[in-house]
Amino acid sequence: MPYATDLITKEADLGLPVTPTSTAPVRASSRLAWLLRIVIAALLVAIYWRVAVKLVYDWYTIPDYSHGFLVPFFAIFLIWDKRKYLSTVPVRQSWAGITLVLFALFVLILGVYGVELFTARMSFVLLMTGLIWTFSGWAMVRALRFPLLVLVLAIPFPAILFNQITFPLQLLASRIASDILPLLGVPTLHEGNVIELPVMKLEVAEACSGIRSLMSLFTLAVFYGYFLERTTKRRILLALASIPIAVTANVARIVGTGLCVQYWDPDKALGFFHEFSGWVMFVISLACLYVVHRAMRLLSPVKAQTL
Template identity: 55%
Template structure:
């Protein structure tokens, strides 16, 4: 009788009759043994992260330096820390995902590298930095799949806030904020008995002229408050709609708080001492107004809770 033997190694025992007798049939190995597979997997991971570190080392070094030196973007230190915290908090669910690698990840990685090349050649820091997030997204999709990427979409998208906005966009936002704060202060100060003559972003008072400079435009508190509003909404509120309202409300709250700061400075100059508008009091007022902004954000959240609680009672009734 003919025997079918597929994918096997035939080991012949010489002591037996060599005609049609097989002493042992051993299966042919079809994959790398477990320890070796784990070793090569770790080696591949180390090489991959080494290449990414080599590509983005100088870019990340400059980014951290900008966080440290530019007060407008000092909130960048907290962004990756919070993103890691969110993933760590959700680690039990993330570990349960079955890996479903997708070749679309390679396409995302190639696109990210093209963005990196354009950013480096064009000396555009924003493109160079944003390409890192695209590379991270591509790696996640390639190794873990789209389902896993959707599970960590929030912390990944939150990382965008750590990247300073381009200078051209920054300037387009800052100057209108300067004019808006000047207009609000010039409209309110006369109600407090302070004569005002506004010329652009300069408020002329009887005691001295106040210039609403870029640092006083409110862009710093706007970026920081927006980031904190997202963090606060994630930690304190489970409903997506309320989180969105809190994040969007941070814009008018920051503008209103900055206008209050300029109005307070005008009153300080007119009724106390013009020198108090500079130095310690000026810096302290910035911190004080930011605390007021946080209080306004908290008050808005409490108000939304009261309103939604009332609606629930009506529905239950």
């Protein structure tokens, strides 16, 4: 600053002691910012630790959401991978984000006292979005929208929505399997989610609806698309392609179980084969996802790689 330089020069000419410009206010401001972050982090832990413990327990005990262990690490990697771009995003604090913070806390209260785990867990994503909006601005929220949306993949669906998804999948899988088995020489009688074979009745239970492989394959498709595809449109198409792939794989598993019941051993078919075929079909589903990706690239080559 010219004015400050001239003033220091005049002080030196007069024989007065020259005091260098102090960085104490800057350091104090930096310390205050870090202290505020620590306080906010401590409050988040205090508020959400019960919700987090129950969520981790569900990941461990509910096979449909065992992929939840990978989601937080993937979200952290997404932020780290975009660190250079995020450093260029202008930081503009906005009090408008406080409205979302208050709404998220209200949703948390409803979830805790209404015993609705999905609502309480979703409030964390909303609260993080509100805090980023408040302290860094809406531009930063837009830059971090994908990591924030990825966190939703780790949250189990509410029971009412889960049942609305699994039951139609049960009916769809059992109906298609009962149509395919007669073509392979196995007569069937289809009633709801039950396929009656000549040897025994085969029930397509909730665990056999395909929701487990669907959720896991969809999440892995999101991961796969991010690492191996650079266009947003193709990432979305890959994620959507995982849905029919998972449904088809589940139908093939049921058909295979029906064939083993009819021509091999019912006990082994419903025991070892049923469990082992789940892993085999999931691997085949991943291979199908790769084939779809290769087909997309062959049919429409990428001329310019864009984020």
